[in-house]
Amino acid sequence: MSIEVSNLTKKYGDFYALDDVNVSLPTGQLTALLGPSGGGKSTLLRIIAGLDTADHGNVSIEGVDATKLPPQKRNVGFVFQHYAVFKHMTVAKNVAFGLEIRKTPKAEVKRRVGELLELVHLSQFADRMPSQLSGGQRQRMALARALAVEPTVLLLDEPFGALDAKVRKELRDWLRRLHDEVHVTTVFVTHDQEEAMEVADEIVVINQGRVEQVGSPDQLYDEPANDFVMGFLGEVTRLGPVRLRPHDVEVAVTPGHAGAFPGTVTRALRVGFEVRLQVELDPEFGSSDPVSVVLSRSHARSLDIELGSKVWLTAAIGAVTVPAMVAV
Amino acid sequence: MLEVSTPVKWLLRLLAVGYVFFLVAWPVTTIVRTAFADGVGSMLEVFTDPATVHALSLTLQIAIQAVVINLVFGVTISLLLVRYEFPGKRVLSALIDLPMAVSPVVVGLALLLVYKPNGGWFGETLAENGIQIIFSGTGMIMATCFVALPLIVREVVPVLHEIGDDQEQAARSLGANFRQTFWRITLPSIKWAVVYGVVLSLARSLGEFGAVKVVSGNVINQTQTATLLVESKYESFDQPGAYSVAFVLAFLSVICIVVVSLLRPKEIHK
Secondary structure (H helix, E strand, C coil): CCEEEEEEEEEECCEEEEEEEEEEECCCCEEEEECCCCCCHHHHHHHHHCCCCCCEEEEEECCEECCCCCHHHCCEEEECCCCCCCCCCCHHHHHHHHHHHCCCCHHHHHHHHHHHHHHCCCHHHCCCCHHHCCHHHHHHHHHHHHHHCCCCEEEEECCCCCCCHHHHHHHHHHHHHHHHHHCCEEEEEECCHHHHHHHCCEEEEEECCEEEEEECHHHHHHCCCCHHHHHHHCCCEEECCEEECHHHEEEECCCCCCCCEEEEEEEEEEECCEEEEEEEECHHHCCCCCEEEEEEHHHHHHHCCCCCCEEEEEECCCCCEEECCCCC | CCCCCHHHHHHHHHHHHHHHHHHHHHHHHHHHHHHCCCHHHHHHHHHHCHHHHHHHHHHHHHHHHHHHHHHHHHHHHHHHHHHCCCCCHHHHHHHHHHHHHCCHHHHHHHHHHHHCCCCCCCHHHHHHCCCCCCCCHHHHHHHHHHHHHHHHHHHHHHHHHHHCCHHHHHHHHCCCCHHHHHHHHHHHHHHHHHHHHHHHHHHHHHHCCHHHHHHHCCCCCCCCCHHHHHHHHHHCCCHHHHHHHHHHHHHHHHHHHHHHHHHHHHHHHC
């Protein structure tokens, strides 16, 4: 295991940012720390990097106890949400910073910087100032800068959070490909479940300072450990005694299915290729909130569903369900 | 922006220009005219007087030493105020502003109370060990440091806030220690604020009068600075001499301000 975190606790006043967190992050993989804002994931990453200190607990990196080491002795690369570029240095100088601190010979620095700029596709911008780069380019430069020192682990704190949606998507794919090329153990923080599912080999879900679940994207999606994980990884709706994904609700326009819940379509919204329905269950089936259902457009058309249609809902066979929490 | 009608706009401009003109520009130009009233020759003649030359060079020496001391402490205090949390931080911050509020004469008297060789709280002990602060260069530098203390801090603190500590943290994570981070990252980022603060402190230090007058003793050829010389010349009815020295002081300050305004815009457009 590359990063071993044990019994980590961090308090700000009465607020537990991290509450006795234990987690192992495997070598050579791309791991996402996923969770809502303020859940403690950034704090965990910063403590691993040594930029924050924990109140209790230990961090070890590649078998070395790093709990008391200052950040410059941990050999981690850190990429910040807002890039943290050195504004007064050229792109090449930014990338060279870590190497120059390490007193690397000039020729070697030049060669490495050339290679890294090639890797992040910024070769033609070597002599520009960071202010002349776009957000995406700045973040790629920050990445090259972090990789220059050949870190044991690469830590990224919401690396694409400040970028617009399109660039974010491009960089996300690019990060995945980059990781497949350089294989450095990488941990990134995100609150975007789609980002985590697409990019990561493994996801650690963190909420309210605690680890809710650790697993591959498929495991998390198919076997959520609890209500929170299920809700955070995708849309969830309630059908009778269980909670499940809206696309796992089967819709029939005739009665006769065992245990089906009858109801009426109260809203129908078409978004691109899918149709989202809100179904009000008949009063004897109790639940106050309408059930959300997602169908493909062609399926909806074949069933001839429109506003006010009478439908019967069942959970699809093999659907992921968790027992619904008791309504308050 | 707020839209203002044309006559009002002109009225406001006139008011602002008129205010600055009658308060600053006109009196300062009068000094220049009076200094050169009898031609450049008589103006330069003043500088053949050894007492004048001594006073001017003493002023420069004291101002430069005070600025260097304030530079080191000013930048350190600014870093302390912005980057660290500690008990008493607000008190320290308020104390930094004190010299702005307290009259320099009061500063001089306060220093006198503490450091005078006979009866000072601390001065007696120092005098017994052969260290004299009052009526010497040391006391004058201390007084000048005191009055110019806030200038660098108040320039640097907002810039440190603005740049945040992201860049410093990035440097740390890339292996730089505290010293390397300061010289390579922090200082280049606050460079212009420091330059501006230094020039302002220099201008302020050159012009310091009240505090220095109290602690210096005003001994000709020893502890008489240029501002003290201007006063004593004026009071002994040597008005041309007073205006000539006053002109030099005003000239140095204007140079300082011009240098800053030349440096600044370049940086902003970059």
